[in-house]
Amino acid sequence: MAVYTQVSAEALARFLAGFDHGELVSAKGIAEGVENSNYLVDTTAGRFILTLYEKRVNAGDLPFFLAMLDHLAARGNAVPRALPDRNGVAIHELEGRPACLIEFLPGVSVSHPTEAQAFAAGAAMGRMHEALADFALVRENSMGIDTWRPLFERCGRDLDGIAPGLYDGVGFALDDVLAGWPGHLPTGTIHADLFPDNVLMRGDTVTGLIDFYFACTDIRAYDLAIMHGAWSFDSTGAQIYPAIGQALIAGYQQAFGLLAEERAGLLYLSKGACVRFLLSRAWDWLNTPAGAMVTRKDPLAYLRRFKAYDIQGTALFG
Numbered sequence: 206m207a208v209y210t211q212v213s214a215e216a217l218a219r220f221l222a223g224f225d226h227g228e229l230v231s232a233k234g235i236a237e238g239v240e241n242s243n244y245l246v247d248t249t250a251g252r253f254i255l256t257l258y259e260k261r262v263n264a265g266d267l268p269f270f271l272a273m274l275d276h277l278a279a280r281g282n283a284v285p286r287a288l289p290d291r292n293g294v295a296i297h298e299l300e301g302r303p304a305c306l307i308e309f310l311p312g313v314s315v316s317h318p319t320e321a322q323a324f325a326a327g328a329a330m331g332r333m334h335e336a337l338a339d340f341a342l343v344r345e346n347s348m349g350i351d352t353w354r355p356l357f358e359r360c361g362r363d364l365d366g367i368a369p370g371l372y373d374g375v376g377f378a379l380d381d382v383l384a385g386w387p388g389h390l391p392t393g394t395i396h397a398d399l400f401p402d403n404v405l406m407r408g409d410t411v412t413g414l415i416d417f418y419f420a421c422t423d424i425r426a427y428d429l430a431i432m433h434g435a436w437s438f439d440s441t442g443a444q445i446y447p448a449i450g451q452a453l454i455a456g457y458q459q460a461f462g463l464l465a466e467e468r469a470g471l472l473y474l475s476k477g478a479c480v481r482f483l484l485s486r487a488w489d490w491l492n493t494p495a496g497a498m499v500t501r502k503d504p505l506a507y508l509r510r511f512k513a514y515d516i517q518g519t520a521l522f523g
């Protein structure tokens with residue numbers, strides 16, 4: 206359960222008093238997620254999400270994320286905006302952490318997406334990229350390709366404590382990805398973490414894209430590659446569902462389009478996404494603070510994905 210920071214009822218009631226969104230009725234920590242502390246807050250005026258930003262979110266980046274959400278919402282994308290208080294301020298401090306009160310969106314995230322759901326989610330990413338084509342702000346990817354070797358070296362031989370041979374396995378994957386990376390592809394503003402748990406759906410309809418706190422400026426097709434790895438495998442990474450990946454790509458292509466060179470680059474972008482999530486999960490596995498109510502995610506699930514991409518190759522993206 207991702208609640209790193211506890212919020213007292215008194216502090217939350219005082220916080221809400223600054224907004225025109227009713228008085229506190231109830232609040233409970235949300236089980237999903239690993240990055241930030243999230244609470245579901247009911248007030249006399251409705252339902253909201255309270256997010257306290259933790260270790261990986263730099264407070265200085267919040268204006269970028271909130272501007273991106275406003276930009277997308279203004280163009281009809283279903284994304285949650287951070288709500289301003291009576292003074293027009295959206296970024297606050299609560300229990301010593303940066304905090305925002307955020308619109309609640311309906312829908313649930315699916316654990317086993319169907320092809321129709323994958324098509325709809327790919328199309329939602331395509332519409333998001335379309336809407337972001339004229340978004341002017343830039344944010345470097347804090348988990349981008351240049352950070353992978355330094356993070357690998359910081360994890361070092363401790364990786365072998367997670368699984369024997371993991372240090373060599375990650376080293377091989379990293380060398381392969383750095384050699385094949387299609388760094389020439391078009392860039393844009395990307396979500397960079399659009400896993401199934403960050404897409405809210407009702408049936409086959411996308412009702413919300415959430416969790417924009419890795420959003421950045423990077424290769425646009427890398428966003429689709431991240432999605433491919435997250436959606437078209439089971440959670441252990443042992444089982445691949447190629448038709449789900451094809452549906453994602455088809456939905457994206459229909460909504461936004463995909464250049465032939467972007468399609469050709471998807472294999473190495475997807476392998477790169479495996480290295481990125483393998484490393485962040487391994488780092489968290491080795492460094493999760495004692496007492497945090499959070500379920501660590503399995504790094505090995507991304508080594509298995511990497512191996513599947515390595516064996517099956519470009520046929521997966523044809």
Ligand SMILES: Nc1ncnc2c1ncn2[C@@H]1O[C@H](COP(=O)(O)OP(=O)(O)OP(=O)(O)O)[C@@H](O)[C@H]1O
Pocket residue numbers: 207235237238239240241242243254285307308309310311314398402403413415416418
């Ligand atoms: N705006 C929203 N509307 C409805 N539910 C939301 C909203 N924001 C977050 N949630 C719920 O809270 C959960 C955790 O949110 P979120 O994914 O942002 O957390 P996180 O810790 O940043 O997660 P992650 O591990 O994906 O980075 C979501 O899975 C969803 O159930």
Ligand SMILES: N[C@@H](CCO)C(=O)O
Pocket residue numbers: 239240398400482485486502
């Ligand atoms: N989506 C990420 C967690 C957020 O970085 C993962 O599954 O590893």
